[in-house]
Amino acid sequence: MNMDMTRKKKSSLKLNQSLLLVFVIFGLIIIASIVNPRFIRISNLVNILQQISVLGIIACGVGMLLIAGQIDISVGAQVSLMGILMAMIIERGFKIPPDAANAWMTAWTIPFAILATLVIGAFLGLFTGFIVIHSRASSFIVTLALGSVYKGLALLISKGSSFSLYGKFELLGRGQIFNGLPVSIIFFVLIVALTYVLLKYTRYGRFLYSIGGNRKAAFVSGINTTRVTMRGFISVGLLNALAALILISRVGTALATTADAYSLDALAAIVVGGVSITGGKGTAMSIFLGVLLIGLVGNALVVMNINPYLRGVAIGTIIIISVTFGEMSENKR
Template identity: 50%
Template sequence: MKTIASSITDLKPKKTLNMQYLAIVVVIGLICLTAWSVNHRFMSAINFLNLFQAIAVLGIVASGVGMLLIAGEIDISVGAQVSVIGVVMGMIIQRIGGTTGPSIMPALAPYAPLLAVVAALLSGVILGAINGITVVKTKAPSFIITLCFSFIYSGLALILTHMTYYYLGDKFTLLGRGYIFGLVPVSIPFLLLALLISFVVLRYTKYGRFLYAIGGNRKAAYVSGINTDATLIKAYIVVGLMNALAAMILVSRVAQAMYNTGDAYSLDALASIIVGG
């Protein structure tokens, strides 16, 4: 005997032409055609690579936020998360790597970038879990909860930096300033990977269909047997991991970590998801 939840799992996405997506493609095509008519260099491969490199951080953050919006939730703290994760990375690289003075742990100095990456991923998981657990346990609107955490994370970043910044030097440059074969920025494959993972999860996995079900009607999803709390907490953790990846690329690109490095990405990520449909 099948439950409603198992029936949801068995559902396959319909392979029909979505007119909304077609309209978006047409509009983008018209914009590109207009820009090309003004300046033929717009359609060059170099220009497109530069565009993708410029939106890499925003695209990665937005890919996580999109999952939450589908589930009927929101996270206003993503920008502050990027900032505080970047600060944690900068603090480790500067103090252990010794970018501005003697290392506090000379034996670990060569491994400072690796330690910073591990710390960033752990920070993303922790911050995402804190947001998710608080939202599902308090039953308060996620907008209010994550807005409060946004202030908390921003304050934490401010305390850790003492209103200044951490300098990374040339200790961590690959993700933000590196190139593959001297042509493709390293950040672009990470952007495409994040978008691909989000697409596959939402369209072809049981977890993705659970997110759609929760976003459609949370009570009905719960009654049908879906563990709504666990599903949402996982979604917030995914957002935290995406923010960690975005922070790595961002601090690597600018070679420093400030308390407000990622603040602009909260509204930009929401706007990009909403405008993109």
């Protein structure tokens, strides 16, 4: 009887936690729509999804890593650095004098830039993971330092100036298919779906949860914790590369500070969604809902004509409330 009761209590709490987020999101939509009916227009909703797609793709990588108990707050700097490198490649590619002998180089500039960005992303992830694992220090401190290194490199390489794509690469960020469905949203949804499958239906996903839940037990159970953690960091790097491609394509120019805010926004979204900061808990759905909420807050403030500088205050408050709630439901058990 006692056990039955604990089970009931637990399932109702679980319901509460994910439902709370959905309620908050709907509440926000309703309030924003009443204040300004333009909010609920399809075009605005699509606009919101497009705006959060970069954040969402970054958050999926960081979220999976956080489930394994590792934090990466160098992601914003990684994206900025890759954006600079990619934009430099494209700018150089299209500056080549257009004579016949070099025409093929210009034609291959975009595919080469995409490939190079993905390779750099994988390498940045590998490097970050290597340093985190072998320094044996807390990943928070190590990635804080690495973020500073990456940002410094981006500034050094760009000499502080911006690089323009001259409108040569717009498909990922601004392109649309099916009469108005932005390509970036498709990528966002695909990555969320991929994350869902990885976390729920693969051994790799299960290993991420186990390592985050109890690293020692995972190790004794035979999981190669170093290898799995490393893969987590490499996925973060690859998803950051994709995010950099979409972001720079949308913005059209790259600066060394373009993506700085994404480190904390991604972490905020994941934590708000209900991924445990110590690892072992969270789902693709919680990452998605967290990203959606963060995106909605920013847009709703603008649409409701409230000072957009309040965004930071609002997001901070939401994080504190959701973490407190998560902590309370955890302790009640």
